[in-house]
Amino acid sequence: MLREVLKIGSRRCYSYKSVRRPSLGATSPPKVEATKEQSGSSPTIENGHGSLSKQLRARILATGPIPVAEYMREVLTNPQAGYYMNRDVFGREGDFITSPEISQIFGELVGIWLVSEWRKMGSPSPFQLVELGPGRGTLARDVLKVITKFKLGAEFSMHMVEVSPFLSKAQAQRFCYSHETVPEDSQLPHYQVGTTATGTKAFWHRRLEDVPQGFSLVLAHEFFDALPVHKLQLAGNKWQEVLIDVASEGEKDFRYVLSRSQTPVSSVFRPMPDETRSCLEYSLETERQVGLLAERIQRDGGIALIMDYGHFGEKTDTFRAFKQHQLHNPLLEPGSADLTADVDFKLVRHTAETRGNIHCCGPVEQGLFLQRMQGEARLEQLVSHALPENQEIIRSGYKMLTDPEQMGSRFKFLAMFPGVLANHLNKYPVVGFS
Numbered sequence: 001m002l003r004e005v006l007k008i009g010s011r012r013c014y015s016y017k018s019v020r021r022p023s024l025g026a027t028s029p030p031k032v033e034a035t036k037e038q039s040g041s042s043p044t045i046e047n048g049h050g051s052l053s054k055q056l057r058a059r060i061l062a063t064g065p066i067p068v069a070e071y072m073r074e075v076l077t078n079p080q081a082g083y084y085m086n087r088d089v090f091g092r093e094g095d096f097i098t099s100p101e102i103s104q105i106f107g108e109l110v111g112i113w114l115v116s117e118w119r120k121m122g123s124p125s126p127f128q129l130v131e132l133g134p135g136r137g138t139l140a141r142d143v144l145k146v147i148t149k150f151k152l153g154a155e156f157s158m159h160m161v162e163v164s165p166f167l168s169k170a171q172a173q174r175f176c177y178s179h180e181t182v183p184e185d186s187q188l189p190h191y192q193v194g195t196t197a198t199g200t201k202a203f204w205h206r207r208l209e210d211v212p213q214g215f216s217l218v219l220a221h222e223f224f225d226a227l228p229v230h231k232l233q234l235a236g237n238k239w240q241e242v243l244i245d246v247a248s249e250g251e252k253d254f255r256y257v258l259s260r261s262q263t264p265v266s267s268v269f270r271p272m273p274d275e276t277r278s279c280l281e282y283s284l285e286t287e288r289q290v291g292l293l294a295e296r297i298q299r300d301g302g303i304a305l306i307m308d309y310g311h312f313g314e315k316t317d318t319f320r321a322f323k324q325h326q327l328h329n330p331l332l333e334p335g336s337a338d339l340t341a342d343v344d345f346k347l348v349r350h351t352a353e354t355r356g357n358i359h360c361c362g363p364v365e366q367g368l369f370l371q372r373m374q375g376e377a378r379l380e381q382l383v384s385h386a387l388p389e390n391q392e393i394i395r396s397g398y399k400m401l402t403d404p405e406q407m408g409s410r411f412k413f414l415a416m417f418p419g420v421l422a423n424h425l426n427k428y429p430v431v432g433f434s
């Protein structure tokens, strides 16, 4: 633990994704130009990620400008050159740092929250601990430690939903005693399997749909912000989609253009009844995945805890890139930087409540959630056991997570419970959310 604590200090100078975001126009749309049916612009500049840039360019030249969502999906998860697929993107050498990597207190309190809500539901056994987009596996490892410490006396298995072959190995190394890759032709719903030091089985799946049915405790930390978003703009009384085209002569790589005709997404998009924005980001993939979670929780029982930076349906333009802890132009050198967009928690909540009989709590700010979970008490306990030279490091890690000026208010928590528990949860409010 001390080693982990010591590391926090050297991480303090890193950026976490939401903070270095300048005013990219929280109220204004991106600069767009009218689309051309066929673009004849200059060749893209060669760079270290030239192959992805070339593929995208060839595709756009062949079929026309593509939605931002398609660009984002390709850049992040293209099997050969996608940003997440082949390397460690976290920490000092990477592009950003996340809460579980900043302080062990984060994963511990999330673990305690999960165990306490699971107990309130009657300690169903067996259960599945599911994590969407586990990164380096640090949150899963810290939650696993809590579960082990509490000696639940229940059977459980772990299920990681991860597209990156590289990161899936890093995760297994973080919390498994042994692991192996499952042969491609096995027809199994998982592609990697491992065993933790205490004998718990862990499985890796490419999609949430592949996680077996059963009572599940689902965690998603900084997963939804990596899901593709469509950019839409209201023109007259019609929603039009902002697309990505190859750049004009003299410009670099790619540029935004406004679709002249309706696209599949702009034609099916239905804004919320009280929508006032004239440009917004809409994640069809978020809607799909939250819908799957809602159906699963309603059918099998369980809880989902979504933790991410986001807003409640008021922001307009948050699509951005991070490279080496700095903001980066998302249209430059695709594949060399992380692409992200703030999560629309209004859409998440609305989808959960309409796709299943789901009771949602939140969103609440991360700082409040951690304080209500007695974060200060855990902080003081850790500090009292630390060497004097490490005490300030531990304090500053916790401050970074909870200070409204840092990660405390931009990051939010939303929980999904089976709707049948609504009356009970209203009577006995969920810790952290009230």
Ligand SMILES: C[S@@+](CC[C@H](N)C(=O)[O-])C[C@H]1O[C@@H](n2cnc3c(N)ncnc32)[C@H](O)[C@@H]1O
Residues within 6 Å of the ligand: 076, 077, 084, 098, 099, 100, 101, 132, 133, 134, 135, 136, 139, 161, 162, 163, 164, 167, 206, 220, 221, 222, 223, 226, 227
């Ligand atoms: C920003 S990282 C967050 C990592 C981790 N939860 C943390 O907070 O440190 C996003 C994670 O989601 C994974 N990911 C991104 N898109 C995905 C998708 N469509 N399906 C499954 N995993 C995905 C990435 O490989 C990575 O593990």
